[in-house]
Amino acid sequence: MKPFENFLLNLRKAVNVIGLKDSAFEALSEPENIFESEISFKKDDGSDMTVSGYRVQHNSARGPYKGGIRFHPDADIDEVKTLASLMSLKCAVVNLPLGGGKGGVQVNPKDLSESELERLSRAYFRAGTEAGVFGVKKDIPAPDVYTNPQVMSWMMDEYEQIVGYKEPGVITGKPLELGGSLGRNYATSQGGFFILEEYLKQQYPDKSPKDFRIAVQGFGNAGAYFADIADRAGYKVVAVSDSKGAVFCEGDQCEIPKLHKYKKEGGSLRGNFCDGDACDIEKMSTEKVKVMTNDELLEMEVDVLVLAALDGVIHQENADKIKAPVVLELANGPITIEADEILESRDITIIPDILANAGGVTVSYFEWVQNRSGDVWEEEVVNQKLKKVMHHAFRDLLQIQGQYNGASLRTSAFVLGMQRILSAMKLRGRL
Numbered sequence: 512m513k514p515f516e517n518f519l520l521n522l523r524k525a526v527n528v529i530g531l532k533d534s535a536f537e538a539l540s541e542p543e544n545i546f547e548s549e550i551s552f553k554k555d556d557g558s559d560m561t562v563s564g565y566r567v568q569h570n571s572a573r574g575p576y577k578g579g580i581r582f583h584p585d586a587d588i589d590e591v592k593t594l595a596s597l598m599s600l601k602c603a604v605v606n607l608p609l610g611g612g613k614g615g616v617q618v619n620p621k622d623l624s625e626s627e628l629e630r631l632s633r634a635y636f637r638a639g640t641e642a643g644v645f646g647v648k649k650d651i652p653a654p655d656v657y658t659n660p661q662v663m664s665w666m667m668d669e670y671e672q673i674v675g676y677k678e679p680g681v682i683t684g685k686p687l688e689l690g691g692s693l694g695r696n697y698a699t700s701q702g703g704f705f706i707l708e709e710y711l712k713q714q715y716p717d718k719s720p721k722d723f724r725i726a727v728q729g730f731g732n733a734g735a736y737f738a739d740i741a742d743r744a745g746y747k748v749v750a751v752s753d754s755k756g757a758v759f760c761e762g763d764q765c766e767i768p769k770l771h772k773y774k775k776e777g778g779s780l781r782g783n784f785c786d787g788d789a790c791d792i793e794k795m796s797t798e799k800v801k802v803m804t805n806d807e808l809l810e811m812e813v814d815v816l817v818l819a820a821l822d823g824v825i826h827q828e829n830a831d832k833i834k835a836p837v838v839l840e841l842a843n844g845p846i847t848i849e850a851d852e853i854l855e856s857r858d859i860t861i862i863p864d865i866l867a868n869a870g871g872v873t874v875s876y877f878e879w880v881q882n883r884s885g886d887v888w889e890e891e892v893v894n895q896k897l898k899k900v901m902h903h904a905f906r907d908l909l910q911i912q913g914q915y916n917g918a919s920l921r922t923s924a925f926v927l928g929m930q931r932i933l934s935a936m937k938l939r940g941r942l
Contacts, residue, residue: 522540542570542596549563552631566580569599576609580616581613582658583656587617590615599932612652633668654684670682680882702873703733706866706905751765752803758781761799837859843864861921862920865928869904909923911923
């Protein structure tokens, strides 16, 4: 099933829960604008390369469009539409005055040199700017898969060259030197941790952080930061994985700095101990770790499974093997809709991406506010504000769940976001 079909099924489920008319479903089932363009740029050898670029603007009833730009071979229009639609709901769930947007370029950035990546970044943003897509009061992008603060810097600079004045608020996720916000680099992980911690406190009031064993699937940006944050807070991170495999720490708690060292030295967590199928048993014994597959990590008996990598990693074929009673979706769409139903039937709690990873867009909003006001907030202030936003959203979500007879957290989040967007649309006379 395609991602956008999954989105529509979840949207329909939420509409049915609260008994809304079909017009409400239709109002949120299609984006307001879709920008498609063939993006051409020069390669280092002087030849031209052309790739497909998209920007989808889903809904602006609550404010300007907000959402990342990803560079990925699979970033097709279906995926970008899905992510833009989810961004509208996500911003509404955490009550930000923003709508949802998403950008994508179908390219493998690993095949490009840094100078080629810069030319692509500038070409994409130039095309969107000249078409009237981007603007500080209209559509504010941010980093996403395989884009980063440097890419945002090139895009912002291109925009400013076109319009002829400085406008740092046109894009977020920038380096600090160009108006980025303190705390933005780990905001997705920090926001997810705030939600998980609040959930565990409410569900297990007699337990302390050291009583919870956590496995983190994905040790890229989000997963690595999450492991750091959880470890510092006293939780036991016992296993982590990246695209090459997983590492289990036999002492029942990983030393997170060592994990970073493993990945840096070996190119991957597993690569520090194994070359193909040949593994250094003595080294693993000394370091008190075991290597395992990604599937084995997903199926571990832990208290919390954090999904911080790709979409669709839990699906119909492995959902019945998941043993963790709590799953935190730090990545976008890591559980298919079929798996969602299986896990729900087994009373496994899923803290959905639409709330769990909203810390990133929240601190992006903070960055936009700082850029527009000319203010600079201290890191502690950013995190205090983030915690408040996430806790308020979680409280509102639980109220919705209670109101609708224990609907899942995902359905409750869709209901909450949908109600807020539809209310804004009605006030504007759009419904």
